[in-house]
Amino acid sequence: MRVHILIALIAALALSVSCGDETPTSPTDTSTSTTTTTAAAPTVSEEFSSVVPVGGSKFYSFTTSTYGTINLTLASVGGSLVPSTVMLGLGLGQPSGTECVTTSTVNTAAGSAVQLTGAYNAGVYCARVFDIGNLFAPASFNVTIAYP
Amino acid sequence: MTRWPPFVLLASLLMAACGDSPTAPDDTVTTTTTVSPTVFEGTLDVKGARFYSFSVSQSGSLTAHLASLTLVGHREVLAVPVRLGVGVPKGEGCAVTEFVDASPALVTQLTTTLAAGIYCMNISDIGALPDAAVFSIRFLHS
Numbered sequence: 001m002r003v004h005i006l007i008a009l010i011a012a013l014a015l016s017v018s019c020g021d022e023t024p025t026s027p028t029d030t031s032t033s034t035t036t037t038t039a040a041a042p043t044v045s046e047e048f049s050s051v052v053p054v055g056g057s058k059f060y061s062f063t064t065s066t067y068g069t070i071n072l073t074l075a076s077v078g079g080s081l082v083p084s085t086v087m088l089g090l091g092l093g094q095p096s097g098t099e100c101v102t103t104s105t106v107n108t109a110a111g112s113a114v115q116l117t118g119a120y121n122a123g124v125y126c127a128r129v130f131d132i133g134n135l136f137a138p139a140s141f142n143v144t145i146a147y148p
Numbered sequence: 149m150t151r152w153p154p155f156v157l158l159a160s161l162l163m164a165a166c167g168d169s170p171t172a173p174d175d176t177v178t179t180t181t182t183v184s185p186t187v188f189e190g191t192l193d194v195k196g197a198r199f200y201s202f203s204v205s206q207s208g209s210l211t212a213h214l215a216s217l218t219l220v221g222h223r224e225v226l227a228v229p230v231r232l233g234v235g236v237p238k239g240e241g242c243a244v245t246e247f248v249d250a251s252p253a254l255v256t257q258l259t260t261t262l263a264a265g266i267y268c269m270n271i272s273d274i275g276a277l278p279d280a281a282v283f284s285i286r287f288l289h290s
Contacts (some may be wrong), residue, residue: 051242061201061237094266095201095237121267123235124266 010035026134039119040068041140042146048127049142051079052088057130059100060145066121068148072116072127074108081137085109088141090116091128100126188269188285191220192230197272199242199252200285204262208290210234212269213259214250215284227251228276232285235268244269250272262289 048060064070074090087109091102105128108115127145189202204210212234217226233247247270250257269287 046239048239057238060240063236063238094203096203097269098198098200126237 026117029070029100037067040148042069042071043148044146045101046145047142048145049131049140050129051138051140052129052131052135053134053138055131055133057089057100057128059095059128060143061100061124061126062145062147063124064120064147066122066148068119069146070118070120070125070148071114071144071146073112073114073144073146074110074129074141075112076142077139079109079138082135082139086134086139087132088134088139089128089130089132090143091130092116092118093128094106094124095126100128102126102128113144168236171278176194183288183290185286185288186269187215188271188287190271190283191280192271192273192277193280193282195273195275195276196280197241197270198283199237199263199268199270201237201242201266202289203266203270204264206290208261210258210260210262210267210287210289211256212285212287213254214252214271215254217252217283217285218280219278220280225252226277226281228275228278230277230281230283231270231272232261233270233272234258234262236271237266237268242270244270259285261290 046062052058070092072090072092074088076081077084077088078087087107089105090108091105093100093102104116104118106116127143129141129143186202186253190198192198207231212232214230217230218224219226229249229251230251233244235242235244247259248258269285270284271285
């Protein structure tokens with residue numbers, strides 16, 4: 001009887017081992033492939049000129065044709081009771097509902113250098129200009145949007 | 149009566165446990181995707197236009213209708229046509245690619261097929277609005 005039990009235990013052990021998943025083996029060859037996509041430079045430029053109300057915002061939609069760099073420049077700000085150096089919010093995002101939902105924003109005064117930039121896939125995007133609490137009167141502005 | 153050695157019985161059990169035979173599922177699960185309508189409401193000025201942007205996740209059809217149109221401050225349905233359109237957000241508006249001129253009705257008035265992407269539903273006055281009106285557009289898309 002003890003012999004039977006012993007044999008049964010050995011058989012169970014052997015079968016349990018054989019039930020395991022296949023033992024992984026090391027790959028015989030290793031090859032690594034890295035694909036680097038270069039962001040295309042802007043080739044299209046549009047001017048977004050409008051007036052942002054006190055506490056409000058305005059946005060402008062555009063479509064990029066390929067993965068590439070989008071540059072936004074708040075080129076000028078003006079209006080009665082609005083100093084040209086006032087800082088406004090400048091954002092980049094995608095239109096949704098009746099708004100432009102921004103994923104990247106910066107508070108900036110007008111200038112000639114690019115103030116907001118990034119690489120984005122082809123698609124529909126929007127540039128948004130908004131009052132960050134500095135305005136006492138509506139402000140006219142001009143934003144240059146450059147994209148591929 | 150034959151007396152089977154325990155290891156034979158145990159081995160049989162374990163061998164059976166090692167099998168990879170698939171078994172039929174006991175239950176059938178059906179997944180149904182329900183798309184809720186989007187409601188775009190607002191006020192449309194005389195000679196004005198309004199738009200609403202939305203994202204389409206996969207190619208499919210879009211259906212839309214003007215559910216209601218009333219003059220601001222009134223409850224009676226305004227039975228004049230306005231333009232419902234679908235397009236792509238562009239500039240400060242919606243660049244409409246398909247449209248229909250319709251009065252309020254609870255039937256589909258605009259149908260089109262859209263690929264994945266960002267689009268806009270547009271409503272504009274074609275000259276029939278006597279005054280600013282409150283509108284409600286219902287649309288379904290994938």
